[in-house]
Amino acid sequence: MSDEARVNVIIVGGGTAGWMTAAALARLLPRRCAVHLVESEAIGIVGVGEATLPHLRAFNERLGIDEAEFMAATRATFKLGIEFRNWGRVGDSYIHPFGTFGRGQGEVDFHHYWVRMRQEGHAVADLQAYSMGVALARLDRFQPPDGDPRSIASTYGYAYQFDATLFAPYLRRLAEGWGARRTEGRIVEVERDGASGDIRAVVLESGERIEGDLFVDCSGFVSLLLGRTLGEPFEDWSHWLPCDRAVAMPCRTETPLSPYTSAIAMDAGWRWRIPLQHRTGNGYVYASRFISDEEARAALVAAVEGEPLAEPRLLRFTAGRRRRSWVGNCIAVGLASGFLEPLESTSIYLVQAAITGLVELFPERRISAVERDEFNRLIDLEYGRIRDFLILHYHATSRDDSPFWDYVRTMAVPETLSEKIELFRRRGRVVKYREGVFLDASWIAVYVGQGILPRGFDPRAATPPSEAVLRGMAALGEEIAASARAMPGHAAHVAGYCPMAPAA
Amino acid sequence: MNARPIERVVIAGGGIVAWSAAAALKRKLPRLAVTVLASEPPADALAERIPATLPSILGFHADLGLRDEDTIVRARSALRLGTEFVAWNHGLAPYVHAYAPHGRPLGTTSFHLHWVRLARDGAPPPFDAFSPAAALARAGRLAPPGAEPEGLEHGLVLDLPLHSAMMRAYALHLGATARETGLADVRLRADGFVGSLRLDDGSELGGDLFVDATGPAALLRSRLDPAFEDWSPWLPCDRVLLGESPAQPEPPLLDRAEALPAGWRWRSGGVERTAHGLAYASGALSDEAAARLLAEGGARAAGAPVALRQGRRPRPWLRNCVAIGDAAVAVEPLEWTGLHLAHSAIDRLVAMMPDRDCAAVELAEYNRQSEAEANRVRDFLALHYLASARPEPFWRDAAAARPPASLAHTLSLFRERGRLPFHEEETFSRDSWLAVLLGQGVIPRRVDPLALSVPREEAVRRIEDLGASLAAAGPGLATHGEYLTHLTRQVRR
Ligand SMILES: Cc1cc2nc3c(=O)[nH]c(=O)nc-3n(C[C@H](O)[C@H](O)[C@H](O)COP(=O)(O)OP(=O)(O)OC[C@H]3O[C@@H](n4cnc5c(N)ncnc54)[C@H](O)[C@@H]3O)c2cc1C
Numbered sequence: 001m002s003d004e005a006r007v008n009v010i011i012v013g014g015g016t017a018g019w020m021t022a023a024a025l026a027r028l029l030p031r032r033c034a035v036h037l038v039e040s041e042a043i044g045i046v047g048v049g050e051a052t053l054p055h056l057r058a059f060n061e062r063l064g065i066d067e068a069e070f071m072a073a074t075r076a077t078f079k080l081g082i083e084f085r086n087w088g089r090v091g092d093s094y095i096h097p098f099g100t101f102g103r104g105q106g107e108v109d110f111h112h113y114w115v116r117m118r119q120e121g122h123a124v125a126d127l128q129a130y131s132m133g134v135a136l137a138r139l140d141r142f143q144p145p146d147g148d149p150r151s152i153a154s155t156y157g158y159a160y161q162f163d164a165t166l167f168a169p170y171l172r173r174l175a176e177g178w179g180a181r182r183t184e185g186r187i188v189e190v191e192r193d194g195a196s197g198d199i200r201a202v203v204l205e206s207g208e209r210i211e212g213d214l215f216v217d218c219s220g221f222v223s224l225l226l227g228r229t230l231g232e233p234f235e236d237w238s239h240w241l242p243c244d245r246a247v248a249m250p251c252r253t254e255t256p257l258s259p260y261t262s263a264i265a266m267d268a269g270w271r272w273r274i275p276l277q278h279r280t281g282n283g284y285v286y287a288s289r290f291i292s293d294e295e296a297r298a299a300l301v302a303a304v305e306g307e308p309l310a311e312p313r314l315l316r317f318t319a320g321r322r323r324r325s326w327v328g329n330c331i332a333v334g335l336a337s338g339f340l341e342p343l344e345s346t347s348i349y350l351v352q353a354a355i356t357g358l359v360e361l362f363p364e365r366r367i368s369a370v371e372r373d374e375f376n377r378l379i380d381l382e383y384g385r386i387r388d389f390l391i392l393h394y395h396a397t398s399r400d401d402s403p404f405w406d407y408v409r410t411m412a413v414p415e416t417l418s419e420k421i422e423l424f425r426r427r428g429r430v431v432k433y434r435e436g437v438f439l440d441a442s443w444i445a446v447y448v449g450q451g452i453l454p455r456g457f458d459p460r461a462a463t464p465p466s467e468a469v470l471r472g473m474a475a476l477g478e479e480i481a482a483s484a485r486a487m488p489g490h491a492a493h494v495a496g497y498c499p500m501a502p503a504a
Numbered sequence: 505m506n507a508r509p510i511e512r513v514v515i516a517g518g519g520i521v522a523w524s525a526a527a528a529l530k531r532k533l534p535r536l537a538v539t540v541l542a543s544e545p546p547a548d549a550l551a552e553r554i555p556a557t558l559p560s561i562l563g564f565h566a567d568l569g570l571r572d573e574d575t576i577v578r579a580r581s582a583l584r585l586g587t588e589f590v591a592w593n594h595g596l597a598p599y600v601h602a603y604a605p606h607g608r609p610l611g612t613t614s615f616h617l618h619w620v621r622l623a624r625d626g627a628p629p630p631f632d633a634f635s636p637a638a639a640l641a642r643a644g645r646l647a648p649p650g651a652e653p654e655g656l657e658h659g660l661v662l663d664l665p666l667h668s669a670m671m672r673a674y675a676l677h678l679g680a681t682a683r684e685t686g687l688a689d690v691r692l693r694a695d696g697f698v699g700s701l702r703l704d705d706g707s708e709l710g711g712d713l714f715v716d717a718t719g720p721a722a723l724l725r726s727r728l729d730p731a732f733e734d735w736s737p738w739l740p741c742d743r744v745l746l747g748e749s750p751a752q753p754e755p756p757l758l759d760r761a762e763a764l765p766a767g768w769r770w771r772s773g774g775v776e777r778t779a780h781g782l783a784y785a786s787g788a789l790s791d792e793a794a795a796r797l798l799a800e801g802g803a804r805a806a807g808a809p810v811a812l813r814q815g816r817r818p819r820p821w822l823r824n825c826v827a828i829g830d831a832a833v834a835v836e837p838l839e840w841t842g843l844h845l846a847h848s849a850i851d852r853l854v855a856m857m858p859d860r861d862c863a864a865v866e867l868a869e870y871n872r873q874s875e876a877e878a879n880r881v882r883d884f885l886a887l888h889y890l891a892s893a894r895p896e897p898f899w900r901d902a903a904a905a906r907p908p909a910s911l912a913h914t915l916s917l918f919r920e921r922g923r924l925p926f927h928e929e930e931t932f933s934r935d936s937w938l939a940v941l942l943g944q945g946v947i948p949r950r951v952d953p954l955a956l957s958v959p960r961e962e963a964v965r966r967i968e969d970l971g972a973s974l975a976a977a978g979p980g981l982a983t984h985g986e987y988l989t990h991l992t993r994q995v996r997r
Contacts, residue, residue, distance in 0.1 A: 032953040423866065427866070433928060435926060455507060456507060459857050460533060463535075
């Protein structure tokens, strides 16, 4: 039956996006598609992208990837959230945890009670003290969450921090085992069908011509198929997200192994710090309008907390995205579809979202428009929500100590975001989604962490007597602190569970 | 800045919707002074008059602190597991839409994709044969609480007068007050807010927030703006005739919704009486003919036909006046969404209570959610007509209508490959959509690739096994009557 003929899928690019796509298609749709990946070792991969979101666990599980093996192979550590330093004000520090504040179970969100107690003048601890994920992170401890929803240890989630140069090779091994083919070589030409405009084949430097039905563009920033060949316009968001460069440099880990990523605000951007088993990744993401490459590099070198393990490396990008990710028979996944800076570790998540969409909407050889539309609708939603969340971090600040911060503090933000901020400012209300990467607790963490405090609270939180609320909060704070203290250290847990192979 | 909290709420309307709102507000926000301007609900307020309700009513009650003994035993409710749809597609057998999953996923793929695979080149048992809830409902049996099939939910068939009286008593018990005179006039302030209501006895009733539960006329809210979004292109019925007949000794667990040449007729079994009704298009069926059809269904009419204008107010909440129930969204009884939408609006109102200034940004969020919810309900109801297959002009026109964009997308994606797009604020679960789509014969053009990764023989075998195990359901379990008797005894004890 022609209906059931296999679709020849050509994946262009062998970075994280390319091999995640190859592995997922080969594993989940073995009868429906033949997977062929083309990559150029000479061009190489971007090689950064080390901090992830908890969603990646579902991706790995669906593919049947063993967690401990994967973590050992990629020299991974656990990630309970992101620490933001110096964002709202110089000297501030808060953690955006993968988890809730309070138990996250009541009808009214915990922070409403917290706001009420503060407004009544009671001395209550910082909101951070009421999050199990934050407490664990601050103590550099880790233990997998408890499955019993009554337990306080069920109120946090986790993700991974791994070596970006090891993840793609790890997936490659799996994907090839599941039947994916790979060709090494540089693509020099892309052939299109004269009538439909669809992509027919890619031609390599060697002259080899590779034909396919469906092309997945994982070529990174060049966006070889979607951007260069099909000319899909780029929506530039750099007026809201002005950072356009990064300088990256790994160093030896000389500090305790923290189970979180740090994002430390700098004069013209921010710096990441990602502790892995064998090293710590560092990088300064900055806006070239406000600082020179040399200054940025010097600032990074001065700031890293360990012996440098490589020369600083420069990367350039523009915040924004291709208007559509799926055009004709070409679907862009990863940097080829767009880029949002790594402040909240969303890039690999977006890769995953696109792959999930592709798997769920996998077409026939003759692609129907409705699948494309649904895919693009889903990706639009993802990008839009992440974009606003990232802009919030820059905008919610009182920093006025550099031209960069003056700009982001005073810039006009998208209306979709200013409305969200206004709702929170008035009454601590967070626009609820059932689906989406960042749910209520994430927004609350950043608002409160960066000094946007509600003027009012949900009137339902006014009902219980103050003493009862205070008692409950104190008990919760103690329970969190005690159970965090009872958990093993992060380094010890990693060493027991998923130690990397000793260096050869 | 005007951040003074709302203290006085006035609710206009004296039916279930108004009293439920009063009870919810007093229960959740006890500091509010809540006054209900109670009058007999108008005949066209269908949310007040349709006894069949969705499973969400149980959560609403639990949230208010009402127990089964109040809402089921004392208020004489029956249970319902779903609806049986008869003759919506001429060529197909009746189907059941119950509130529960169909089948079990095979591997990581949804059961229905495998069923579609068999249906494309064979004739598997109908889709609802794989719903444990539908099997129970057809057999007229109920599993004891705690032992229901996974995911099963049931709704209630209310005794409307008792239910209304119970809500009223409960709201008063919680501290709401009632005013029993009529509404003479709505007084607006200079800034367009509602200032007060002038009452028939000459007095004035002031408040910070006015909740309009007066039915489709929206006596308060319509004074602020008349905007109305008309859904008649997709929901062609514009009349409803209600009726009743004596209760059956064992009320059926399924309501019956039967398509007729120019509309449809229903029956819901309650404890005290059986409710009947007919929804029809006045252009295609006269009121006399409608009365005959109702009588043929075994009912005597309860009142004159009521005119129905289906649609919604684009902004149910404007300034300090919020419309709920039929005042916000008016829909025919199909799928019993009237009271559900009212409850949902009440929950939203409680959760989003603003300050006295009713800031536009807060109301916009309320209205955005209301709109998304109402539109998907509209889509779900419209689906029944668009996916109908009957020869009469009424039905042919209905099936030929151009669907609203969100439903068009849902339909084309489903017709292509059996997937359903995700929407926020969706009232009906995926399984509900599937029950209607597949029950009315919308079969996807192709089999989803993920389903093909399970070998065909294995899929066939697992589907057959499941069908066989469900066919055996029923005997040994309680009948509806036994179940209710048991509940009553428990309460007495
Ligand atoms: C500074 C920085 C920090 C980041 N931090 C994070 C983070 O913490 N968390 C996160 O989730 N993400 C992060 N990202 C994003 C993350 O790195 C990427 O999303 C991820 O690595 C996927 O990249 P990719 O596979 O799309 O592109 P690449 O890794 O660039 O791969 C492109 C592939 O295409 C091939 N190719 C290109 N042109 C041709 C050609 N002509 N012929 C043949 N092959 C070709 C290349 O050889 C390569 O294999 C970060 C990005 C940057 C820039």
